Amino acid sequence: MAGLKDATAVVGIGQTPFAKHLPDDERTLACRAVLAALDDAGIAPGEVDALASYTMEETDEVELAKAVGLGDLTFFSKVGYGGGGSCATVAHLAAAIATGQATVGVAWRSRKRGSGPRPWTDTAVQLPTPAQWTRPFGLLRPADEIAVLTRRYMHEYGATRDHLFNVALACRNRANQNSAAIMYDRPLTREMYMTSRWISEPLCLFDNCLETDGALACVIVSRERARDCRHTPVYVHSAAQGLPAQHHGMVNYWNDDPLTGPAHATARHLWKHADFTPQDVDVAQIYDAFTSLIPLSLEGYGFCGRGEGGAFTEGGALEIGGRLPLNTGGGGLSEAYVHGFNLINEGVKQLRGTSTAQVPGAATCLVTAGEGVPTSALLLRS
Amino acid sequence: MLTPVTDADGAPFWRYAAHGELRVQACADCGEPRFPPRPCCPDCQSFASEWRQLGGHGRIWSYVVPHPPLLPDYAAQAPYNVIVVELADAPRIRLVGNLVTQAGAPLNSLSPDRIRIGAKVQVVFTGTGLPQWILERP
Ligand SMILES: [Zn+2]
Numbered sequence: 089m090a091g092l093k094d095a096t097a098v099v100g101i102g103q104t105p106f107a108k109h110l111p112d113d114e115r116t117l118a119c120r121a122v123l124a125a126l127d128d129a130g131i132a133p134g135e136v137d138a139l140a141s142y143t144m145e146e147t148d149e150v151e152l153a154k155a156v157g158l159g160d161l162t163f164f165s166k167v168g169y170g171g172g173g174s175c176a177t178v179a180h181l182a183a184a185i186a187t188g189q190a191t192v193g194v195a196w197r198s199r200k201r202g203s204g205p206r207p208w209t210d211t212a213v214q215l216p217t218p219a220q221w222t223r224p225f226g227l228l229r230p231a232d233e234i235a236v237l238t239r240r241y242m243h244e245y246g247a248t249r250d251h252l253f254n255v256a257l258a259c260r261n262r263a264n265q266n267s268a269a270i271m272y273d274r275p276l277t278r279e280m281y282m283t284s285r286w287i288s289e290p291l292c293l294f295d296n297c298l299e300t301d302g303a304l305a306c307v308i309v310s311r312e313r314a315r316d317c318r319h320t321p322v323y324v325h326s327a328a329q330g331l332p333a334q335h336h337g338m339v340n341y342w343n344d345d346p347l348t349g350p351a352h353a354t355a356r357h358l359w360k361h362a363d364f365t366p367q368d369v370d371v372a373q374i375y376d377a378f379t380s381l382i383p384l385s386l387e388g389y390g391f392c393g394r395g396e397g398g399a400f401t402e403g404g405a406l407e408i409g410g411r412l413p414l415n416t417g418g419g420g421l422s423e424a425y426v427h428g429f430n431l432i433n434e435g436v437k438q439l440r441g442t443s444t445a446q447v448p449g450a451a452t453c454l455v456t457a458g459e460g461v462p463t464s465a466l467l468l469r470s
Numbered sequence: 471m472l473t474p475v476t477d478a479d480g481a482p483f484w485r486y487a488a489h490g491e492l493r494v495q496a497c498a499d500c501g502e503p504r505f506p507p508r509p510c511c512p513d514c515q516s517f518a519s520e521w522r523q524l525g526g527h528g529r530i531w532s533y534v535v536p537h538p539p540l541l542p543d544y545a546a547q548a549p550y551n552v553i554v555v556e557l558a559d560a561p562r563i564r565l566v567g568n569l570v571t572q573a574g575a576p577l578n579s580l581s582p583d584r585i586r587i588g589a590k591v592q593v594v595f596t597g598t599g600l601p602q603w604i605l606e607r608p
Contacts, residue, residue, distance in 0.1 A: 218506045224473060224474050224600060225552050225566050225600075226544045226552050226577055232536050236552070243532070286537040286549070287536075288535065289534060341531070341554050341564040
Protein backbone atom coordinates (compact mmCIF):
# COMPACT_ATOMS: atom_id res chain seq x y z
CA MET A 89 0.00 0.00 0.00
CA ALA A 90 1.45 3.34 -1.05
CA GLY A 91 -0.30 5.29 1.72
CA LEU A 92 0.06 8.95 2.54
CA LYS A 93 3.66 9.00 3.66
CA ASP A 94 5.44 11.91 1.96
CA ALA A 95 3.05 11.56 -1.00
CA THR A 96 2.00 15.20 -0.76
CA ALA A 97 3.54 18.46 0.34
CA VAL A 98 2.53 21.88 1.56
CA VAL A 99 3.85 24.29 -1.06
CA GLY A 100 2.12 27.54 -0.18
CA ILE A 101 1.06 29.37 2.97
CA GLY A 102 -0.81 32.62 3.41
CA GLN A 103 -2.26 34.71 6.17
CA THR A 104 -3.96 38.04 6.82
CA PRO A 105 -2.89 40.35 9.61
CA PHE A 106 -4.03 39.24 13.08
CA ALA A 107 -5.82 41.70 15.36
CA LYS A 108 -8.53 42.04 17.97
CA HIS A 109 -10.51 43.80 15.27
CA LEU A 110 -10.03 43.76 11.50
CA PRO A 111 -12.34 45.79 9.25
CA ASP A 112 -12.79 43.05 6.61
CA ASP A 113 -15.54 40.48 7.07
CA GLU A 114 -14.78 36.76 7.38
CA ARG A 115 -15.43 36.04 3.71
CA THR A 116 -13.03 38.76 2.57
CA LEU A 117 -10.39 37.56 5.03
CA ALA A 118 -10.81 34.00 3.71
CA CYS A 119 -10.29 35.21 0.14
CA ARG A 120 -7.20 37.20 1.10
CA ALA A 121 -5.58 34.28 2.94
CA VAL A 122 -6.32 31.78 0.15
CA LEU A 123 -4.97 34.09 -2.56
CA ALA A 124 -1.87 34.80 -0.48
CA ALA A 125 -1.22 31.06 -0.09
CA LEU A 126 -1.68 30.42 -3.83
CA ASP A 127 0.61 33.32 -4.65
CA ASP A 128 3.20 31.92 -2.25
CA ALA A 129 2.95 28.58 -4.04
CA GLY A 130 3.05 30.14 -7.50
CA ILE A 131 -0.16 28.35 -8.45
CA ALA A 132 -3.07 30.06 -10.22
CA PRO A 133 -6.50 29.96 -8.54
CA GLY A 134 -7.95 28.24 -11.61
CA GLU A 135 -5.79 25.20 -10.90
CA VAL A 136 -7.34 24.54 -7.49
CA ASP A 137 -9.64 21.51 -7.55
CA ALA A 138 -9.94 20.66 -3.84
CA LEU A 139 -10.89 22.50 -0.66
CA ALA A 140 -10.99 21.59 2.99
CA SER A 141 -11.97 23.53 6.07
CA TYR A 142 -13.75 23.29 9.42
CA THR A 143 -17.49 22.75 9.89
CA MET A 144 -17.40 25.97 11.95
CA GLU A 145 -16.00 27.90 8.96
CA GLU A 146 -18.73 30.26 7.80
CA THR A 147 -17.44 30.97 4.29
CA ASP A 148 -18.57 28.00 2.26
CA GLU A 149 -16.90 26.45 -0.77
CA VAL A 150 -19.31 28.07 -3.24
CA GLU A 151 -18.63 31.56 -1.88
CA LEU A 152 -14.88 31.08 -1.78
CA ALA A 153 -14.56 29.37 -5.16
CA LYS A 154 -16.60 31.94 -7.03
CA ALA A 155 -14.90 34.89 -5.35
CA VAL A 156 -11.28 33.94 -5.93
CA GLY A 157 -11.83 32.15 -9.25
CA LEU A 158 -11.11 28.54 -8.41
CA GLY A 159 -11.40 25.84 -11.09
CA ASP A 160 -13.79 22.88 -11.15
CA LEU A 161 -13.68 21.33 -7.70
CA THR A 162 -13.66 17.54 -7.49
CA PHE A 163 -13.09 17.23 -3.73
CA PHE A 164 -14.33 19.35 -0.83
CA SER A 165 -14.51 18.41 2.80
CA LYS A 166 -15.26 19.96 6.17
CA VAL A 167 -14.08 18.62 9.48
CA GLY A 168 -16.00 18.94 12.74
CA TYR A 169 -15.20 19.66 16.38
CA GLY A 170 -13.87 23.20 16.22
CA GLY A 171 -10.11 23.38 16.57
CA GLY A 172 -9.90 19.57 16.52
CA GLY A 173 -10.28 19.75 12.77
CA SER A 174 -7.29 21.93 11.93
CA CYS A 175 -4.75 19.28 10.92
CA ALA A 176 -7.47 17.09 9.44
CA THR A 177 -8.12 19.70 6.75
CA VAL A 178 -4.60 19.09 5.46
CA ALA A 179 -4.95 15.34 6.02
CA HIS A 180 -8.15 15.16 3.95
CA LEU A 181 -6.53 17.04 1.08
CA ALA A 182 -3.43 14.87 1.28
CA ALA A 183 -5.61 11.76 1.06
CA ALA A 184 -7.60 13.16 -1.85
CA ILE A 185 -4.48 14.09 -3.78
CA ALA A 186 -2.63 10.86 -2.98
CA THR A 187 -5.60 8.86 -4.26
CA GLY A 188 -6.03 10.90 -7.42
CA GLN A 189 -9.29 12.63 -6.54
CA ALA A 190 -7.72 16.05 -6.93
CA THR A 191 -4.41 17.73 -7.76
CA VAL A 192 -4.27 21.11 -5.98
CA GLY A 193 -5.88 21.46 -2.57
CA VAL A 194 -6.40 24.51 -0.40
CA ALA A 195 -7.20 24.36 3.31
CA TRP A 196 -8.23 27.51 5.15
CA ARG A 197 -9.79 29.06 8.24
CA SER A 198 -11.16 32.56 8.58
CA ARG A 199 -12.55 33.77 11.84
CA LYS A 200 -13.61 36.98 13.53
CA ARG A 201 -13.41 35.66 17.05
CA GLY A 202 -11.82 38.91 18.22
CA SER A 203 -14.60 41.28 17.27
CA GLY A 204 -17.39 38.73 16.83
CA PRO A 205 -19.50 37.05 19.52
CA ARG A 206 -18.15 34.41 21.89
CA PRO A 207 -19.76 31.13 20.82
CA TRP A 208 -20.68 30.14 24.40
CA THR A 209 -22.88 33.23 24.82
CA ASP A 210 -25.37 31.81 22.33
CA THR A 211 -27.52 29.68 24.62
CA ALA A 212 -29.88 28.70 21.81
CA VAL A 213 -27.19 26.66 20.10
CA GLN A 214 -26.45 23.22 21.46
CA LEU A 215 -22.69 23.19 21.20
CA PRO A 216 -21.15 19.78 20.52
CA THR A 217 -21.27 19.03 24.23
CA PRO A 218 -24.28 17.58 25.98
CA ALA A 219 -25.20 20.93 27.49
CA GLN A 220 -28.13 19.78 29.61
CA TRP A 221 -25.71 18.04 32.00
CA THR A 222 -23.36 20.96 32.46
CA ARG A 223 -24.61 24.43 31.51
CA PRO A 224 -27.43 24.84 34.07
CA PHE A 225 -24.79 24.45 36.78
CA GLY A 226 -22.71 27.29 35.38
CA LEU A 227 -20.14 25.26 33.47
CA LEU A 228 -20.62 27.63 30.57
CA ARG A 229 -17.42 28.09 28.60
CA PRO A 230 -14.73 25.89 27.10
CA ALA A 231 -12.41 27.39 29.75
CA ASP A 232 -14.65 26.02 32.52
CA GLU A 233 -14.82 22.57 30.96
CA ILE A 234 -11.05 22.32 30.53
CA ALA A 235 -10.45 23.84 33.99
CA VAL A 236 -12.23 20.79 35.48
CA LEU A 237 -9.76 18.46 33.77
CA THR A 238 -6.87 20.77 34.64
CA ARG A 239 -7.71 20.75 38.36
CA ARG A 240 -7.94 16.97 38.37
CA TYR A 241 -4.69 16.68 36.41
CA MET A 242 -2.87 18.92 38.90
CA HIS A 243 -4.35 16.91 41.79
CA GLU A 244 -3.44 13.51 40.38
CA TYR A 245 0.04 14.26 39.13
CA GLY A 246 1.30 17.23 41.10
CA ALA A 247 1.42 19.58 38.13
CA THR A 248 1.56 23.21 39.22
CA ARG A 249 0.67 26.68 38.02
CA ASP A 250 4.39 27.17 37.38
CA HIS A 251 4.19 24.39 34.80
CA LEU A 252 1.30 26.15 33.10
CA PHE A 253 3.25 29.39 33.27
CA ASN A 254 6.18 27.68 31.49
CA VAL A 255 3.82 27.02 28.59
CA ALA A 256 2.43 30.56 28.52
CA LEU A 257 5.94 32.00 28.74
CA ALA A 258 7.39 29.91 25.91
CA CYS A 259 4.56 30.97 23.61
CA ARG A 260 4.88 34.61 24.64
CA ASN A 261 8.66 34.60 24.17
CA ARG A 262 8.22 33.33 20.60
CA ALA A 263 5.49 35.90 19.94
CA ASN A 264 7.92 38.59 21.09
CA GLN A 265 10.12 37.52 18.14
CA ASN A 266 7.24 37.53 15.62
CA SER A 267 6.10 40.94 14.45
CA ALA A 268 2.86 39.45 13.08
CA ALA A 269 1.90 38.18 16.54
CA ILE A 270 -0.71 40.05 18.53
CA MET A 271 1.53 39.91 21.61
CA TYR A 272 4.70 40.88 19.71
CA ASP A 273 5.52 43.88 21.89
CA ARG A 274 4.13 42.58 25.19
CA PRO A 275 6.54 40.45 27.26
CA LEU A 276 5.15 38.22 30.00
CA THR A 277 6.62 37.82 33.48
CA ARG A 278 5.93 35.26 36.20
CA GLU A 279 4.69 38.10 38.39
CA MET A 280 2.15 39.13 35.74
CA TYR A 281 1.01 35.53 35.37
CA MET A 282 0.66 34.77 39.07
CA THR A 283 -1.26 37.97 39.83
CA SER A 284 -3.51 38.03 36.78
CA ARG A 285 -7.26 37.68 37.08
CA TRP A 286 -8.91 34.29 37.13
CA ILE A 287 -11.06 33.09 34.27
CA SER A 288 -12.01 29.75 35.77
CA GLU A 289 -9.85 28.63 38.70
CA PRO A 290 -7.33 27.03 38.30
CA LEU A 291 -7.01 28.76 34.88
CA CYS A 292 -6.06 32.45 34.83
CA LEU A 293 -6.14 34.99 32.03
CA PHE A 294 -2.76 33.93 30.63
CA ASP A 295 -3.81 30.27 30.48
CA ASN A 296 -6.39 31.21 27.86
CA CYS A 297 -5.84 31.79 24.16
CA LEU A 298 -6.32 35.14 22.47
CA GLU A 299 -9.53 36.35 20.83
CA THR A 300 -8.49 37.11 17.29
CA ASP A 301 -9.69 38.26 13.87
CA GLY A 302 -7.68 36.69 11.09
CA ALA A 303 -7.45 34.05 8.40
CA LEU A 304 -4.88 31.57 7.11
CA ALA A 305 -4.60 29.09 4.28
CA CYS A 306 -2.19 26.57 2.83
CA VAL A 307 -1.80 24.78 -0.49
CA ILE A 308 -1.17 21.04 -0.89
CA VAL A 309 -0.04 19.19 -4.02
CA SER A 310 1.56 15.85 -4.87
CA ARG A 311 5.27 15.39 -4.14
CA GLU A 312 5.97 15.34 -7.90
CA ARG A 313 4.19 18.63 -8.46
CA ALA A 314 5.81 20.09 -5.35
CA ARG A 315 9.27 19.92 -6.93
CA ASP A 316 8.19 22.53 -9.48
CA CYS A 317 6.93 25.01 -6.88
CA ARG A 318 8.69 28.10 -5.58
CA HIS A 319 9.57 26.95 -2.08
CA THR A 320 11.20 23.93 -0.50
CA PRO A 321 8.36 21.38 -0.25
CA VAL A 322 7.22 20.52 3.26
CA TYR A 323 6.06 16.91 3.09
CA VAL A 324 3.02 15.54 4.89
CA HIS A 325 4.85 12.58 6.39
CA SER A 326 2.04 11.20 8.52
CA ALA A 327 -1.48 12.34 9.33
CA ALA A 328 -4.15 11.09 11.69
CA GLN A 329 -7.53 11.88 13.16
CA GLY A 330 -8.65 10.57 16.53
CA LEU A 331 -12.00 10.05 18.20
CA PRO A 332 -11.34 7.52 20.97
CA ALA A 333 -13.86 5.01 22.24
CA GLN A 334 -16.31 6.47 24.77
CA HIS A 335 -15.00 10.00 24.32
CA HIS A 336 -17.26 12.88 25.40
CA GLY A 337 -15.55 15.99 24.06
CA MET A 338 -14.32 18.68 26.44
CA VAL A 339 -16.63 17.28 29.12
CA ASN A 340 -14.84 13.93 29.06
CA TYR A 341 -15.84 13.34 32.69
CA TRP A 342 -17.86 10.24 31.79
CA ASN A 343 -14.92 8.37 30.31
CA ASP A 344 -13.25 5.70 32.46
CA ASP A 345 -10.04 7.73 32.21
CA PRO A 346 -10.98 11.36 31.51
CA LEU A 347 -7.37 12.56 31.35
CA THR A 348 -6.62 10.30 28.38
CA GLY A 349 -7.75 12.61 25.62
CA PRO A 350 -7.97 12.08 21.87
CA ALA A 351 -4.25 12.84 21.51
CA HIS A 352 -3.48 9.28 22.63
CA ALA A 353 -5.57 7.58 19.94
CA THR A 354 -4.39 10.06 17.31
CA ALA A 355 -0.75 9.57 18.26
CA ARG A 356 -0.93 5.79 17.96
CA HIS A 357 -1.97 6.08 14.32
CA LEU A 358 0.35 8.99 13.59
CA TRP A 359 3.49 7.21 14.79
CA LYS A 360 2.50 3.86 13.29
CA HIS A 361 2.87 5.39 9.85
CA ALA A 362 5.99 7.46 10.54
CA ASP A 363 9.67 6.75 9.93
CA PHE A 364 10.68 8.66 13.06
CA THR A 365 9.73 8.85 16.74
CA PRO A 366 8.91 11.61 19.25
CA GLN A 367 12.62 11.81 20.12
CA ASP A 368 13.30 12.85 16.52
CA VAL A 369 10.89 15.78 16.47
CA ASP A 370 12.85 19.03 16.11
CA VAL A 371 10.01 21.45 16.83
CA ALA A 372 6.35 21.13 17.83
CA GLN A 373 3.27 23.23 17.19
CA ILE A 374 0.82 21.96 19.81
CA TYR A 375 -2.73 23.26 20.02
CA ASP A 376 -2.86 25.72 22.89
CA ALA A 377 -6.35 27.07 23.41
CA PHE A 378 -5.44 26.55 27.08
CA THR A 379 -1.99 26.07 28.61
CA SER A 380 -3.00 22.79 30.26
CA LEU A 381 -3.57 21.20 26.85
CA ILE A 382 0.21 21.20 26.39
CA PRO A 383 1.15 18.78 29.21
CA LEU A 384 -1.81 16.59 28.27
CA SER A 385 -0.69 16.59 24.62
CA LEU A 386 2.98 16.01 25.47
CA GLU A 387 1.84 12.82 27.19
CA GLY A 388 -0.59 11.87 24.46
CA TYR A 389 1.92 12.26 21.64
CA GLY A 390 4.56 10.30 23.51
CA PHE A 391 7.10 12.95 24.52
CA CYS A 392 6.84 11.79 28.13
CA GLY A 393 4.89 9.33 30.28
CA ARG A 394 1.49 9.72 31.93
CA GLY A 395 1.59 12.46 34.53
CA GLU A 396 4.99 13.75 33.40
CA GLY A 397 3.74 16.54 31.15
CA GLY A 398 4.03 19.21 33.82
CA ALA A 399 7.60 18.32 34.75
CA PHE A 400 8.51 18.12 31.04
CA THR A 401 8.03 21.90 30.77
CA GLU A 402 10.74 22.61 33.36
CA GLY A 403 14.24 23.92 32.63
CA GLY A 404 13.31 25.79 29.49
CA ALA A 405 12.34 22.60 27.65
CA LEU A 406 9.81 24.42 25.48
CA GLU A 407 12.09 27.34 24.58
CA ILE A 408 14.41 27.59 21.57
CA GLY A 409 17.36 25.34 22.40
CA GLY A 410 15.24 23.24 24.78
CA ARG A 411 14.16 19.63 24.43
CA LEU A 412 11.11 20.54 22.35
CA PRO A 413 10.76 24.12 21.11
CA LEU A 414 7.04 24.85 21.19
CA ASN A 415 4.67 27.05 19.17
CA THR A 416 7.43 29.06 17.64
CA GLY A 417 5.19 31.74 16.16
CA GLY A 418 3.58 32.33 19.55
CA GLY A 419 0.69 29.89 19.17
CA GLY A 420 -2.93 30.49 20.03
CA LEU A 421 -1.86 31.92 23.37
CA SER A 422 0.26 34.74 21.98
CA GLU A 423 0.33 34.92 18.15
CA ALA A 424 -3.33 34.52 17.17
CA TYR A 425 -6.16 32.12 17.91
CA VAL A 426 -7.51 31.04 14.55
CA HIS A 427 -8.56 27.51 15.54
CA GLY A 428 -4.97 26.32 15.28
CA PHE A 429 -4.38 27.07 11.62
CA ASN A 430 -1.46 29.36 12.45
CA LEU A 431 0.23 26.31 14.00
CA ILE A 432 0.12 24.52 10.63
CA ASN A 433 1.62 27.48 8.78
CA GLU A 434 4.27 27.96 11.46
CA GLY A 435 5.26 24.31 11.08
CA VAL A 436 5.76 24.94 7.37
CA LYS A 437 7.84 28.06 8.07
CA GLN A 438 10.10 26.10 10.43
CA LEU A 439 10.77 23.42 7.81
CA ARG A 440 11.42 26.05 5.17
CA GLY A 441 13.85 27.69 7.58
CA THR A 442 11.93 30.97 7.58
CA SER A 443 10.39 31.18 11.06
CA THR A 444 10.92 34.34 13.08
CA ALA A 445 12.12 32.00 15.85
CA GLN A 446 13.90 29.47 13.69
CA VAL A 447 15.04 26.21 15.27
CA PRO A 448 18.44 25.64 13.62
CA GLY A 449 18.27 22.81 11.11
CA ALA A 450 14.68 21.86 11.88
CA ALA A 451 13.70 18.97 9.61
CA THR A 452 10.73 17.42 11.44
CA CYS A 453 7.72 19.06 13.03
CA LEU A 454 4.66 17.80 14.88
CA VAL A 455 1.51 19.89 14.46
CA THR A 456 -1.55 19.07 16.53
CA ALA A 457 -5.18 20.15 16.56
CA GLY A 458 -7.38 20.79 19.59
CA GLU A 459 -6.93 18.30 22.42
CA GLY A 460 -10.03 17.56 24.45
CA VAL A 461 -12.19 17.22 21.35
CA PRO A 462 -12.06 14.74 18.44
CA THR A 463 -8.76 15.82 17.01
CA SER A 464 -6.09 15.43 14.34
CA ALA A 465 -2.35 15.79 13.91
CA LEU A 466 0.37 16.00 11.26
CA LEU A 467 4.01 15.07 11.07
CA LEU A 468 5.72 17.38 8.61
CA ARG A 469 9.23 16.91 7.26
CA SER A 470 11.45 18.81 4.87
CA MET B 471 -30.45 30.89 35.02
CA LEU B 472 -30.24 28.26 32.30
CA THR B 473 -32.61 25.36 32.65
CA PRO B 474 -31.79 21.96 31.15
CA VAL B 475 -32.53 21.85 27.42
CA THR B 476 -33.38 18.21 27.40
CA ASP B 477 -33.91 15.58 24.73
CA ALA B 478 -35.67 12.21 24.45
CA ASP B 479 -32.75 10.35 26.01
CA GLY B 480 -32.24 12.78 28.87
CA ALA B 481 -35.86 13.59 29.77
CA PRO B 482 -36.36 10.71 32.27
CA PHE B 483 -33.39 11.94 34.33
CA TRP B 484 -35.08 15.30 34.80
CA ARG B 485 -38.54 13.78 35.41
CA TYR B 486 -37.12 11.72 38.28
CA ALA B 487 -35.09 14.68 39.55
CA ALA B 488 -38.29 16.74 39.72
CA HIS B 489 -39.53 14.13 42.24
CA GLY B 490 -36.30 14.26 44.21
CA GLU B 491 -34.88 11.03 42.84
CA LEU B 492 -31.40 10.60 41.41
CA ARG B 493 -31.59 7.91 38.75
CA VAL B 494 -29.26 7.00 35.89
CA GLN B 495 -29.91 4.98 32.79
CA ALA B 496 -28.76 1.37 32.91
CA CYS B 497 -28.88 -1.43 30.38
CA ALA B 498 -31.88 -3.69 31.02
CA ASP B 499 -29.98 -6.63 29.54
CA CYS B 500 -26.38 -6.50 30.81
CA GLY B 501 -27.06 -4.13 33.70
CA GLU B 502 -24.26 -1.66 32.92
CA PRO B 503 -25.11 1.92 33.95
CA ARG B 504 -24.33 4.65 31.41
CA PHE B 505 -24.15 8.43 31.34
CA PRO B 506 -25.11 10.55 29.55
CA PRO B 507 -28.18 8.54 28.52
CA ARG B 508 -28.26 7.29 24.94
CA PRO B 509 -30.38 5.05 22.75
CA CYS B 510 -28.48 1.79 23.18
CA CYS B 511 -25.89 0.06 25.34
CA PRO B 512 -22.27 0.48 24.15
CA ASP B 513 -21.37 -2.83 25.85
CA CYS B 514 -24.04 -5.20 24.52
CA GLN B 515 -25.92 -3.03 21.96
CA SER B 516 -29.27 -3.64 23.65
CA PHE B 517 -31.95 -0.98 23.19
CA ALA B 518 -33.67 -1.99 26.42
CA SER B 519 -32.92 0.33 29.34
CA GLU B 520 -34.11 1.10 32.85
CA TRP B 521 -33.61 3.99 35.22
CA ARG B 522 -31.74 2.85 38.31
CA GLN B 523 -32.15 4.74 41.56
CA LEU B 524 -28.89 5.71 43.23
CA GLY B 525 -28.10 6.51 46.85
CA GLY B 526 -27.05 10.03 45.98
CA HIS B 527 -23.65 9.83 47.68
CA GLY B 528 -20.35 10.60 46.05
CA ARG B 529 -17.00 12.28 46.27
CA ILE B 530 -15.76 15.45 44.63
CA TRP B 531 -13.65 14.40 41.62
CA SER B 532 -12.76 17.93 40.52
CA TYR B 533 -14.07 21.48 40.75
CA VAL B 534 -13.65 24.91 39.23
CA VAL B 535 -14.45 28.45 40.27
CA PRO B 536 -15.66 30.49 37.28
CA HIS B 537 -15.14 34.25 37.14
CA PRO B 538 -16.56 36.71 34.57
CA PRO B 539 -17.10 37.10 31.68
CA LEU B 540 -20.14 34.87 32.18
CA LEU B 541 -23.82 34.95 31.28
CA PRO B 542 -25.50 37.67 33.40
CA ASP B 543 -27.34 35.37 35.89
CA TYR B 544 -24.12 33.52 36.56
CA ALA B 545 -21.90 36.62 36.62
CA ALA B 546 -24.15 37.93 39.39
CA GLN B 547 -23.16 34.95 41.57
CA ALA B 548 -19.50 34.74 40.53
CA PRO B 549 -17.15 33.56 41.78
CA TYR B 550 -19.16 30.37 42.37
CA ASN B 551 -18.22 26.70 42.30
CA VAL B 552 -18.94 23.93 39.83
CA ILE B 553 -18.07 20.47 41.10
CA VAL B 554 -17.85 17.09 39.41
CA VAL B 555 -19.06 14.27 41.64
CA GLU B 556 -17.97 10.66 41.31
CA LEU B 557 -20.98 8.60 42.43
CA ALA B 558 -20.44 6.01 45.20
CA ASP B 559 -22.67 3.39 43.60
CA ALA B 560 -21.62 4.10 39.97
CA PRO B 561 -18.02 5.35 40.23
CA ARG B 562 -17.48 5.85 36.51
CA ILE B 563 -20.41 8.23 36.34
CA ARG B 564 -19.39 11.73 37.29
CA LEU B 565 -22.12 14.34 37.57
CA VAL B 566 -21.60 18.07 37.17
CA GLY B 567 -23.29 20.18 39.83
CA ASN B 568 -22.86 22.82 42.51
CA LEU B 569 -21.77 22.46 46.12
CA VAL B 570 -24.13 24.54 48.27
CA THR B 571 -24.91 25.04 51.95
CA GLN B 572 -28.44 23.64 51.65
CA ALA B 573 -31.01 22.67 49.03
CA GLY B 574 -31.98 25.65 46.93
CA ALA B 575 -29.09 27.84 48.11
CA PRO B 576 -27.31 29.96 45.47
CA LEU B 577 -24.25 28.74 43.58
CA ASN B 578 -21.98 30.92 45.70
CA SER B 579 -23.42 29.98 49.09
CA LEU B 580 -20.33 27.98 50.10
CA SER B 581 -16.89 29.53 50.20
CA PRO B 582 -14.57 27.98 47.57
CA ASP B 583 -11.90 27.30 50.24
CA ARG B 584 -14.26 24.72 51.75
CA ILE B 585 -14.01 22.57 48.62
CA ARG B 586 -11.56 19.65 48.45
CA ILE B 587 -11.14 16.91 45.88
CA GLY B 588 -12.19 13.67 47.56
CA ALA B 589 -14.68 15.28 49.98
CA LYS B 590 -17.86 13.25 50.52
CA VAL B 591 -21.03 14.89 49.26
CA GLN B 592 -24.72 14.07 49.13
CA VAL B 593 -27.36 15.05 46.61
CA VAL B 594 -30.22 17.42 47.42
CA PHE B 595 -32.79 18.88 45.05
CA THR B 596 -33.94 22.43 44.43
CA GLY B 597 -37.65 23.20 44.17
CA THR B 598 -37.29 23.20 40.39
CA GLY B 599 -35.80 19.71 40.34
CA LEU B 600 -32.17 20.57 39.78
CA PRO B 601 -29.79 18.32 41.71
CA GLN B 602 -27.33 20.09 44.02
CA TRP B 603 -24.75 18.76 46.46
CA ILE B 604 -24.01 19.37 50.12
CA LEU B 605 -20.98 18.30 52.15
CA GLU B 606 -21.66 15.18 54.21
CA ARG B 607 -19.55 16.70 57.01
CA PRO B 608 -20.06 20.45 56.76
ZN1 LIG C 1 -25.88 -3.80 27.86
